[in-house]
Amino acid sequence: MSTMLGISANHQHREYPVHMRPGFIYLFYRGKVWRELEIRQAEGEVTYHDVRLSDFRNGDRFRDGARTASGKGLSEIWLPARWNNRAAPDIEVAYAEVQWPAVRLNAMERNARLRRARCNRLGLAVAERSFGNTTYRASSQQQAFYLQNVPAHRPREPAREWLLDQPLKYLHDLSGQYPVQSLQYAQQVHQRHERGEPNPGPTHPQQTQDDLRPETGAWAVVLGDTLQNLQHVCSATNELEHWQAAAAETDMLATVKKRQIAGVLVEDGLYRMRHLLARTNQAQAVLQLCAQRATFHAHHASALLIQRMMVPPHIGGQSNPLHRFISQVSQEGRQQIDLCSGQHARQFAMTCLKAAQDNLAAWLEQAANSMRWAIISAWKASTMPAPSSFAASSSSAWRAHQISRIHSWRQAMLHAQARAGDCYARLRRALASLCTGCCGQRRTTTPCSSPIKRCKHRTTAKAITVPMP
Known part of the structure; x- marks a missing residue:
C-alpha cells in the first residue's frame, strides 16, 4: 500500500x-536482498511474481542483465512477524517503478546508508489505524494495519490519475462518474466567470477551499472550447475524452x-513528484488560457x-494616489472592469497554481530532509564505542580513526546538501520566471504580448521561501 494525496492549499x-x-x-533482510517481486495488474486484479534471485547471483554479487520474474502470481506478500516465538528482525522494503540494475542491488547490499535513504523499515506489529481527513505523517518505522479500515477504491490507473488534482476522489468513486462531475463543475465555474460573478466561499463547515477549486484539467478543456468558438477554429486534440465516465468497478481490496x-x-x-509537476504545469496553462479569454472582451x-x-491601494510598497478615484466608479462599473479584465478567473487560476507550487516545494523540502536525516542516522550508527582492536592500541589511534569516519560522513552530507540545493535553485528559478500580471506567461527579456503593452513582468510569482538544507 502507498499513501495518496491530492492538491491542498x-x-x-x-x-x-x-x-x-x-x-x-x-525486500532486504539483514542487509541482503531477500526477495524481488514484480507487481502486475490485469483486468483489475493485482498479482506479485517472484524473481528467482539465486539464478542471477555470482557469489555475493548480482550479474548484469535483465531478471525475469518466473514465480507464480500471488495475491498478497506474506512477511514474518515472529521468528522462533520472538519478534522478527526489521525488514527493509522499497518500491521501484522499473527494475533496479545489478549494480544498484550490489551497492544497496554493501551500503547501509543507501538502504536507509531509499527503504522503509517495517515493524510488523498490527496496529488499529483509521484513515480520514486528518494529515497522516509516516513514522520512521511503519506498522501494519488492517485493510478493512481502508476505503474501497478502484484499480490503479497512474496515467489517468496524473490528470487529476484530486486523484483520491476518482479512485474512491467506484461508479466512475467523477470525471463527468468534474467537467460539469468546471463549466459552472466558467459560466460564473463569464457573467462577472466573484468566486464563492465555503457554504458549510465541512467544505474547504480545496473542494471549491475545479479540476484544472477539466477547466482547461472548457476554456479551450470557448476560445475555439471565439476564434472559429477547431482543436487538433481531443482532451474531452479524458473527462468521460469511466467503467464501474468493484473494490480491488474486497477479497x-x-x-x-x-x-x-x-x-x-516518484509518483508524488510526477503528479505535482503535472498539476503545476496544468495550472500554469489554465492561467494562460484565462488571460487569452479576457482579451476577447470589449474594452479589455x-x-x-x-x-x-x-x-x-498600494503599488511597490507605497500608497497609490490613483486609488481614491476608484470609489467614484459605480458597482456595475466595477463588475464590468472585473469582467473585461478577467480578474475573477485569473485570481482563481492563480490560487490553483500557488497551491500546486506550494505542494511541490513542500514535497521537495520533505525529500531533502529525509535524505539529510538518513545521512545523520548513518553517521550516528558509525560512531560506535571503541572495539577491542583499539583497546590495546593508543588513544590517539582511536581518535584518528573516529576523525576519519566523521570526515567521510561529513563529506557525504555536504554532497547531499549540494544536490538538494541545486534542486531548490532550479525550482525557484522556474517559479520566478512566471508572470502573474496580465499575460500569465513565462517571463523573458522582452515585454509580453499584452494588448496594452504595459506588462513589464514587474509582478512575478511570489518566490517560495524554502530553507536551504
Whole structure:
C-alpha cells in the first residue's frame, strides 16, 4: 500500500492508503536482498511474481542483465512477524517503478546508508489505524494495519490519475462518474466567470477551499472550447475524452478485506513528484488560457489598465494616489472592469497554481530532509564505542580513526546538501520566471504580448521561501 494525496492549499491533505501501482518490490533482510517481486495488474486484479534471485547471483554479487520474474502470481506478500516465538528482525522494503540494475542491488547490499535513504523499515506489529481527513505523517518505522479500515477504491490507473488534482476522489468513486462531475463543475465555474460573478466561499463547515477549486484539467478543456468558438477554429486534440465516465468497478481490496489481511505502507515518492509537476504545469496553462479569454472582451485594454493602476491601494510598497478615484466608479462599473479584465478567473487560476507550487516545494523540502536525516542516522550508527582492536592500541589511534569516519560522513552530507540545493535553485528559478500580471506567461527579456503593452513582468510569482538544507 502507498499513501495518496491530492492538491491542498493549506496542506491539510485527505490522505488514504491505496494499492501500489505496477512496478517492483524489493525486500532486504539483514542487509541482503531477500526477495524481488514484480507487481502486475490485469483486468483489475493485482498479482506479485517472484524473481528467482539465486539464478542471477555470482557469489555475493548480482550479474548484469535483465531478471525475469518466473514465480507464480500471488495475491498478497506474506512477511514474518515472529521468528522462533520472538519478534522478527526489521525488514527493509522499497518500491521501484522499473527494475533496479545489478549494480544498484550490489551497492544497496554493501551500503547501509543507501538502504536507509531509499527503504522503509517495517515493524510488523498490527496496529488499529483509521484513515480520514486528518494529515497522516509516516513514522520512521511503519506498522501494519488492517485493510478493512481502508476505503474501497478502484484499480490503479497512474496515467489517468496524473490528470487529476484530486486523484483520491476518482479512485474512491467506484461508479466512475467523477470525471463527468468534474467537467460539469468546471463549466459552472466558467459560466460564473463569464457573467462577472466573484468566486464563492465555503457554504458549510465541512467544505474547504480545496473542494471549491475545479479540476484544472477539466477547466482547461472548457476554456479551450470557448476560445475555439471565439476564434472559429477547431482543436487538433481531443482532451474531452479524458473527462468521460469511466467503467464501474468493484473494490480491488474486497477479497483481502474478507480474509482480514493486514497491510503496510511503502513510499512511492516518484509518483508524488510526477503528479505535482503535472498539476503545476496544468495550472500554469489554465492561467494562460484565462488571460487569452479576457482579451476577447470589449474594452479589455482599458479595463486592465484600471485594474492595474487604480484598484490596488498600494503599488511597490507605497500608497497609490490613483486609488481614491476608484470609489467614484459605480458597482456595475466595477463588475464590468472585473469582467473585461478577467480578474475573477485569473485570481482563481492563480490560487490553483500557488497551491500546486506550494505542494511541490513542500514535497521537495520533505525529500531533502529525509535524505539529510538518513545521512545523520548513518553517521550516528558509525560512531560506535571503541572495539577491542583499539583497546590495546593508543588513544590517539582511536581518535584518528573516529576523525576519519566523521570526515567521510561529513563529506557525504555536504554532497547531499549540494544536490538538494541545486534542486531548490532550479525550482525557484522556474517559479520566478512566471508572470502573474496580465499575460500569465513565462517571463523573458522582452515585454509580453499584452494588448496594452504595459506588462513589464514587474509582478512575478511570489518566490517560495524554502530553507536551504
